[in-house]
Amino acid sequence: MTRYVTGRRDFLKSSLLATGGLLALPSCLKNYTAWQFFTEEEALCMSAICEQIIPTDIYGPGAGYAGVIFYIDKQLDEVFLDDREEYREGIRLIQDSAIQLHGMKFEALDFELQKGFLEQMEVGENRALSAEENMQQSALFRKMVQHTMQGFYGSPRHGGNRNYISYRLMKLDYPYIVGQNRYRDLKNH
Amino acid sequence: MTKKHYNAIVIGAGASGGIIAKELAMEGLTVALMERGDWQVFDKHPTDELISQRTSVLDSVSGPDWKKNPRVYVGPDGKREIVRPGDGRYSPLAAVVGSGTVTYGAMAWRFMEEDFKLKSEYGEVKGSTLDDWPISYTELEPYYEKAEWEIGVAGQAGANPFEAPRNKPYPMPPFEYNRDGEIFSAAAERLGMHPFPIPMLRNSVPYNDRPACIRNRTCVGFQCPVDGKNGTQNTVIPKAISTGNCDLIVEAKVAEILSRPNGNVKGVRYYDANDREKTITADIVIVTASATESARLMLNSKTDLFPNGLGNNNDWVGRNLQGHAYTGAFGIFDHDIKSYAGPGATMGICDFNHHNPGIIGGGLICNEFNRLPYLFSQTRPPGEPSWGKGHKEFQINNLKRMAGLHGPIQEMPMFDSRVTIDPEVRDHWGIPVVALSGQRHPLDRVHCQFLSKKAEEILKEAGAVRTWLSVGGGGGPSGHQHQNGTLRMGNDPKTSVVNKYGQVHDIDNLFVSDASVFVTGGGFNPVLTIMAVAYHTAGYIVKNWKGTRFR
Numbered sequence A: 001m002t003r004y005v006t007g008r009r010d011f012l013k014s015s016l017l018a019t020g021g022l023l024a025l026p027s028c029l030k031n032y033t034a035w036q037f038f039t040e041e042e043a044l045c046m047s048a049i050c051e052q053i054i055p056t057d058i059y060g061p062g063a064g065y066a067g068v069i070f071y072i073d074k075q076l077d078e079v080f081l082d083d084r085e086e087y088r089e090g091i092r093l094i095q096d097s098a099i100q101l102h103g104m105k106f107e108a109l110d111f112e113l114q115k116g117f118l119e120q121m122e123v124g125e126n127r128a129l130s131a132e133e134n135m136q137q138s139a140l141f142r143k144m145v146q147h148t149m150q151g152f153y154g155s156p157r158h159g160g161n162r163n164y165i166s167y168r169l170m171k172l173d174y175p176y177i178v179g180q181n182r183y184r185d186l187k188n189h
Numbered sequence B: 001m002t003k004k005h006y007n008a009i010v011i012g013a014g015a016s017g018g019i020i021a022k023e024l025a026m027e028g029l030t031v032a033l034m035e036r037g038d039w040q041v042f043d044k045h046p047t048d049e050l051i052s053q054r055t056s057v058l059d060s061v062s063g064p065d066w067k068k069n070p071r072v073y074v075g076p077d078g079k080r081e082i083v084r085p086g087d088g089r090y091s092p093l094a095a096v097v098g099s100g101t102v103t104y105g106a107m108a109w110r111f112m113e114e115d116f117k118l119k120s121e122y123g124e125v126k127g128s129t130l131d132d133w134p135i136s137y138t139e140l141e142p143y144y145e146k147a148e149w150e151i152g153v154a155g156q157a158g159a160n161p162f163e164a165p166r167n168k169p170y171p172m173p174p175f176e177y178n179r180d181g182e183i184f185s186a187a188a189e190r191l192g193m194h195p196f197p198i199p200m201l202r203n204s205v206p207y208n209d210r211p212a213c214i215r216n217r218t219c220v221g222f223q224c225p226v227d228g229k230n231g232t233q234n235t236v237i238p239k240a241i242s243t244g245n246c247d248l249i250v251e252a253k254v255a256e257i258l259s260r261p262n263g264n265v266k267g268v269r270y271y272d273a274n275d276r277e278k279t280i281t282a283d284i285v286i287v288t289a290s291a292t293e294s295a296r297l298m299l300n301s302k303t304d305l306f307p308n309g310l311g312n313n314n315d316w317v318g319r320n321l322q323g324h325a326y327t328g329a330f331g332i333f334d335h336d337i338k339s340y341a342g343p344g345a346t347m348g349i350c351d352f353n354h355h356n357p358g359i360i361g362g363g364l365i366c367n368e369f370n371r372l373p374y375l376f377s378q379t380r381p382p383g384e385p386s387w388g389k390g391h392k393e394f395q396i397n398n399l400k401r402m403a404g405l406h407g408p409i410q411e412m413p414m415f416d417s418r419v420t421i422d423p424e425v426r427d428h429w430g431i432p433v434v435a436l437s438g439q440r441h442p443l444d445r446v447h448c449q450f451l452s453k454k455a456e457e458i459l460k461e462a463g464a465v466r467t468w469l470s471v472g473g474g475g476g477p478s479g480h481q482h483q484n485g486t487l488r489m490g491n492d493p494k495t496s497v498v499n500k501y502g503q504v505h506d507i508d509n510l511f512v513s514d515a516s517v518f519v520t521g522g523g524f525n526p527v528l529t530i531m532a533v534a535y536h537t538a539g540y541i542v543k544n545w546k547g548t549r550f551r
């Protein structure tokens, strides 16, 4: 898959896809082999969490389209070194408890169930986990929220915010230099 | 080529160091200006919020290097934790030629007369080391003027009725109000307040051979793409070098100040760009490495006469670490109130600096620098969702409809809020690192509440459909971008580290001239006062150099 979609027509096409509710991303992730930190399985779970944190809605694409997962993957490999264990262990607990509570992996749950699951994770009330685990998971969730926001609202240079999608949603031109109100072509950068 | 011996070594090429180096070099002294960082290059740091000096999530455009420069943060329970510059608890300032002045917001405040004599104005404050400065506003006034003209400030003299007396107007006309500045100033005036255009270290018109500001959105935390923002890196430092007397030595990490047996200092030990250990000598040494790093250098430099670090025989080095609790309020409007042109802060109000019943010092209120998308995503009214559909919707609909009014509060200095040296942790060069510990004074929170409510009044008057307070103060040690106070100036060597000229008590040829020497931090951003103090100290050094040469 291409990580950057730069043409305007491509952008329109993909955003239509996404707003149509067609979450084509997971199958697309399956063919992606260049993970720096996540295993393919972890990536599927994590990208579903990202899409919950910033969902596709009537305004347009969410974290999935923006490739927030690539941002988090890259930073866990390069910058957030202290968070690696927490992520690995945390995603394992999410999957174990999703199977225990709902008989399915997290990413396979329907959207509303996923949402409810994360709301409980946020406040530390996952019935399948111990009090101590719940505390850890709640802290991890706060971190996941921050990292997802960074990937979605930060510069595309770091792997997320594909095609400047968040700036477009906010109707923000994002000038590199004032007087040149156009998006940079990332392919040629 | 660096020399083996200089007349003066200046440690740190930031706000203060650049000025000292230039003033001494112009007078013919040979100067080594030593900077741990390098020149910042714009092309390496495009308009990227996540590595900006304001929201350093992944890295910071201006350093210091995250991997090589750990610090230790000591929590209220005594727990020690290693922190990196991206962590708010680290209290980072930049590590490049110019330091914070390359990327700052560039507000250019003079303190008020009262700010130099808080104890005389307000009396003792229980639990605080609040005191008067040994220097008055009147003594510093000519040096404020020098900073305004040489570095370059745009502003309107007399527009702020509470401003202390000045001899000369600003060299450049003031900046216009932006949209929210316009609306807030009208509202504040209806409430009987006195808004005025914020004086700025930016060019409102071409000045000093550089162009005028282009209202770049990504201003605070970023280097200016057209060089319309004025720091020491594009004013005094080039001037110092052009004299031929000043060698700027970049990537020079000073580890220790070296002394003679008689107690005077003789030079420094440092690690060069290739991490080789070196020493150079000088007749005088001036420490200008910022409030945290200057204290560290003094504490790490031990001699028989000063076994606990230079100037520290009375245990005042590193203490009274201050900064600014930021406080204010936000409002949401039913129309776009933010133009989002840069940098965003245009209007100031000084009605709440001094002479407010029950409030010691007080603080300024300004409209805000732009919150870029990620920072904005971290700012929400109470009760608003922090993720999910509602969070995204808020972001899309309110980026230009939400505005804040905030200001720095005069903090009550605390003896136990401090920089010490961590007993174990060392940096990449093996130099023991800063440990930060202590608490803020409970009054800070009370003062913040007062100022926040005033800010909210203005927002309401301006027609905000929803407002909420964001109250600062409380919690762990202060410091951060406005760090100051750790090497206090005073007349009594028992309760201070340097005299009014920045000369370390009992060490005639060692000076400190950065925010460390502040007695109190004011209810204003500090940099113009740092610059004025640096000119004042340089003037004293130059005058005495001609006589005794501090031998």
Ligand SMILES: Cc1cc2nc3c(=O)[nH]c(=O)nc-3n(C[C@H](O)[C@H](O)[C@H](O)COP(=O)(O)OP(=O)(O)OC[C@H]3O[C@@H](n4cnc5c(N)ncnc54)[C@H](O)[C@@H]3O)c2cc1C
Binding pocket: B011, B012, B013, B014, B015, B016, B017, B034, B035, B036, B037, B053, B054, B093, B094, B095, B096, B097, B098, B099, B100, B101, B103, B104, B105, B106, B107, B108, B109, B220, B221, B252, B253, B254, B255, B288, B289, B290, B291, B293, B294, B297, B481, B482, B483, B513, B514, B515, B516, B525, B526, B527, B528, B530
């Ligand atoms: C994003 C941002 C916005 C700001 N906005 C404003 C504003 O609007 N108005 C305002 O008044 N202030 C503002 N400030 C604060 C202002 O920049 C600082 O107060 C000021 O730079 C501090 O001056 P200083 O001389 O004490 O230290 P610095 O300017 O930090 O200078 C210290 C220098 O010493 C160097 N150094 C440290 N240790 C060593 C060593 N061991 N060896 C060699 N070199 C060393 C450092 O790398 C640095 O260059 C802002 C700061 C930031 C980061």
